Amino acid sequence: MTTKTFQVPNINCQHCVMTIQRELGELQGVKSVKGDVQTKEVTVEWEAPATWDSIKSLLAEINYSPA
Numbered sequence: 001m002t003t004k005t006f007q008v009p010n011i012n013c014q015h016c017v018m019t020i021q022r023e024l025g026e027l028q029g030v031k032s033v034k035g036d037v038q039t040k041e042v043t044v045e046w047e048a049p050a051t052w053d054s055i056k057s058l059l060a061e062i063n064y065s066p067a
Contacts, residue, residue, distance in 0.1 A: 001031065004052065005043040007067035008059070013037060016064065023062050024055060042066075 011017060017035035020042055024033045029050030035042045044055055059065055 001045060001047050002052070003043065003045045004055075005041055007040055008035075008042050008064050009040060009067050010064050011035065011037055011040045011042075017042075019062065020059070020064050023058060027054065027058060030055070 008016075008020065011020070014037055017037055020035055021033040024030050024044060027046075027050050029048055030044060030046045032045045033042065046055065056066060
């Protein structure tokens, strides 16, 4: 299992966090997604078949690219 915490500058409200959690949560292999509006940080925990590249790609697609 891999865990990564990263900044997402486009997070402005709880709705942003909920969108990220919902979209990433649908990615096969993603086990948990936690976001914080105050710090604009997201922590994702995943295993195969998910990869960091697939997570980054999905975030870019929904306009929440990691910094």
